Amino acid sequence: MTPLQRLIAAVKGEPADRIPIFCNLLDQGAQELGMSLEHYYSNGEHVAEGQLRMRERYGHDNVWSLFYVGKEAELFGCRKILFASDGPPNVAQFVIQDYDDIEKLEVPVDVAAHPAFLETAKCLAILRREVGGKVPICAYLTGSMTFPALLMGMDRWMELLLTGPADLRELLLAKCSEFFRREIAAYRAAGADVLLYSNPFGCTYFVGRKRFREQSLPWMERDLAEGGVDGVVYYCGMSPFANIVGEVIDRLKIGAYYFGPDDDIAEAKAIVADRGLTCGVINDIKMLSWSEQQVRDEVRRIIGAGKGSGRFLFGTGVMPYAIPEANIRAMLDEAYRLGRWE
Amino acid sequence: MLDQIIRDYREAVFDTDGEGAVAVAENALNNGIAAEDIVFKVVIPVIEEMMAVINRDPDANLAQHFMTAQIAATVTEKMLVHFRQPPASQGKVVIGTSAGDLHSLGKRIVMGCLKSLMIEVVDLGVNVTPERFVDAAVEHDAQVIAISSMMIHTARGENGSLAVRRLLQERGLESRVKLVVGGAPYRFDPELYRTVGADAWAEDGITAGRVIQDLIRAVTRP
Numbered sequence: 001m002t003p004l005q006r007l008i009a010a011v012k013g014e015p016a017d018r019i020p021i022f023c024n025l026l027d028q029g030a031q032e033l034g035m036s037l038e039h040y041y042s043n044g045e046h047v048a049e050g051q052l053r054m055r056e057r058y059g060h061d062n063v064w065s066l067f068y069v070g071k072e073a074e075l076f077g078c079r080k081i082l083f084a085s086d087g088p089p090n091v092a093q094f095v096i097q098d099y100d101d102i103e104k105l106e107v108p109v110d111v112a113a114h115p116a117f118l119e120t121a122k123c124l125a126i127l128r129r130e131v132g133g134k135v136p137i138c139a140y141l142t143g144s145m146t147f148p149a150l151l152m153g154m155d156r157w158m159e160l161l162l163t164g165p166a167d168l169r170e171l172l173l174a175k176c177s178e179f180f181r182r183e184i185a186a187y188r189a190a191g192a193d194v195l196l197y198s199n200p201f202g203c204t205y206f207v208g209r210k211r212f213r214e215q216s217l218p219w220m221e222r223d224l225a226e227g228g229v230d231g232v233v234y235y236c237g238m239s240p241f242a243n244i245v246g247e248v249i250d251r252l253k254i255g256a257y258y259f260g261p262d263d264d265i266a267e268a269k270a271i272v273a274d275r276g277l278t279c280g281v282i283n284d285i286k287m288l289s290w291s292e293q294q295v296r297d298e299v300r301r302i303i304g305a306g307k308g309s310g311r312f313l314f315g316t317g318v319m320p321y322a323i324p325e326a327n328i329r330a331m332l333d334e335a336y337r338l339g340r341w342e
Numbered sequence: 343m344l345d346q347i348i349r350d351y352r353e354a355v356f357d358t359d360g361e362g363a364v365a366v367a368e369n370a371l372n373n374g375i376a377a378e379d380i381v382f383k384v385v386i387p388v389i390e391e392m393m394a395v396i397n398r399d400p401d402a403n404l405a406q407h408f409m410t411a412q413i414a415a416t417v418t419e420k421m422l423v424h425f426r427q428p429p430a431s432q433g434k435v436v437i438g439t440s441a442g443d444l445h446s447l448g449k450r451i452v453m454g455c456l457k458s459l460m461i462e463v464v465d466l467g468v469n470v471t472p473e474r475f476v477d478a479a480v481e482h483d484a485q486v487i488a489i490s491s492m493m494i495h496t497a498r499g500e501n502g503s504l505a506v507r508r509l510l511q512e513r514g515l516e517s518r519v520k521l522v523v524g525g526a527p528y529r530f531d532p533e534l535y536r537t538v539g540a541d542a543w544a545e546d547g548i549t550a551g552r553v554i555q556d557l558i559r560a561v562t563r564p
């Protein structure tokens with residue numbers, strides 16, 4: 001079975017050799033290619049090569065077209081990214097400096113043709129050529145409620161959202177949502193199979209239930225209205241969201257849910273049930289300090305809680321650069337073993 | 343009368359109604375209540391109450407922490423100008439995000455809580471080097487260095503908390519200056535603060551206020 005067939009089987013609840021296993025290794029590609037992170041991320045060929053080599057080395061079921069999340073801000077004109085030697089790049093210049101900039105903000109009309117998308121497109125083309133139709137190609141997209149954090153910082157976005165002028169807030173959200181719709185169309189056209197819909201404001205760690213219902217849900221609906229939910233995976237930046245997933249399913253009909261490591265996976269699975277794919281996610285920050293045995297125990301716990309009779313995926317977050325290779329191997333080895341169907 | 347003020351103020355804070363809270367405080371002032379009483383008998387007790395409630399509340403969220411801190415800091419600031427004497431300092435903290443880290447929201451929430459507890463805060467901004475943290479603590483005679491980090495490499499790396507700990511050690515400052523950390527990585531691994539050589543951590547902004555208060559007391563009243 002190919003990893004893509006395995007994923008599709010899990011989504012549909014059909015028989016397979018084992019559950020799909022996602023292992024999100026981004027920055028590690030640079031190490032693999034012996035490059036600095038800045039050099040690695042300057043070229044889509046590097047990123048594609050890094051992804052392919054990672055998969056060859058570990059045998060997991062996905063590859064990424066994501067470089068780093070700050071790339072989405074580059075599509076809006078962000079020109080400064082802070083690169084580190086031992087961790088992910090960060091947006092270092094906010095496109096929105098004051099409220100006036102919100103009105104001036106221009107949503108890129110043709111995302112696919114935007115210079116800031118060219119390397120991503122290059123990466124996607126290589127991935128498609130090499131493993132297209134066999135290995136799920138993942139893309140990362142930030143939802144409209146969260147995207148302003150990349151344009152103005154979490155700090156000022158929280159302030160605008162909670163205390164700022166409503167008309168400007170709505171204008172900014174409308175622009176971010178319009179961007180999202182164009183971006184997801186561009187990724188689909190470029191051959192991405194899995195569209196990770198990243199929206200931490202879509203859970204109640206960030207906003208209360210009232211705001212979640214009155215703002216997050218309607219904006220998510222707008223984000224997804226045009227393009228539909230095919231291939232879309234709901235994700236709240238590793239925050240738990242089992243408490244509201246029922247409402248999300250009812251309203252948005254998304255088919256896959258990438259839970260946080262603190263979610264109770266048995267409970268989450270019971271709610272999602274046969275309405276979608278439940279993804280159980282390991283706390284990869286603890287993988288920095290866990291022993292191999294602790295990693296294995298944790299994999300066993302998660303797969304034990306979620307595997308049931310199917311419609312389950314095991315995955316990681318954005319694996320920190322410094323996780324010991326032995327722990328990555330222990331995690332995958334255990335997941336391949338316990339994820340098997342007899 | 344004070345009881346009614348406390349009730350009204352509490353209601354506004356729990357509803358995250360900033361304007362309402364300011365109005366309650368200003369009304370009280372106009373009705374002859376001393377600014378000192380408003381801060382020490384209304385604002386601080388209510389934020390302390392909020393600390394207890396938020397810790398138990400499964401539905402507590404970041405927006406609440408943000409607004410609570412924001413409201414308490416605003417009201418305190420407005421009341422301070424009406425104090426008859428400059429208030430006795432409850433302690434001093436230098437705060438910033440670690441080198442390479444540009445995420446400022448956590449710092450802002452923590453600062454709001456500290457200000458409302460009448461703790462003086464020196465804001466060093468974002469992307470702060472270990473030397474600057476320590477130099478500033480000495481210069482301002484602060485009891486606590488507080489570092490916010492939103493990523494693993496800025497929390498665990500060589501230019502963050504670990505380096506601050508080393509400098510405190512080298513300069514013989516460890517009994518005078520305590521080190522507290524916070525931010526997303528610490529919430530995902532509650533033992534991480536030990537790995538990075540900190541004295542304490544807190545999982546949210548309101549708890550941070552209490553934890554830092556305790557550290558200040560440990561230094562000033564050992």
Ligand code: B12
Pocket residue numbers: 026067068069070087088089090091142146149150153154198200236237238239285317318319320404407445447448449451452488489490491492493494495522523524525526527529530543544545546547548550553
């Ligand atoms: C929202 C979010 C985003 C948003 C917005 C980012 C932004 N600009 O702020 C988006 C989706 C865009 C995003 C992107 C990325 N993110 Co992000 N993101 C999050 C999320 C969900 C919340 C972070 C946040 O802003 N919280 C707001 C703060 C204020 O909340 P808080 O941490 O709860 O703060 C409280 C306490 O920590 C405490 N506190 C805070 N500071 C201090 C200080 C002291 C002294 C004390 C005592 C207490 C204290 O009080 C606060 C108030 O209650 C976290 C996961 C999570 N659930 O926490 C990941 C997370 C921070 N992100 C992560 C990563 C990796 C990224 C990216 C680097 C991914 C990438 N490879 O590109 C990018 C970076 C984008 C950029 N800046 O350029 C990782 C970091 C760990 C790591 N691997 O290094 C996390 C932890 C997710 C994970 N588990 O993997 N992200």
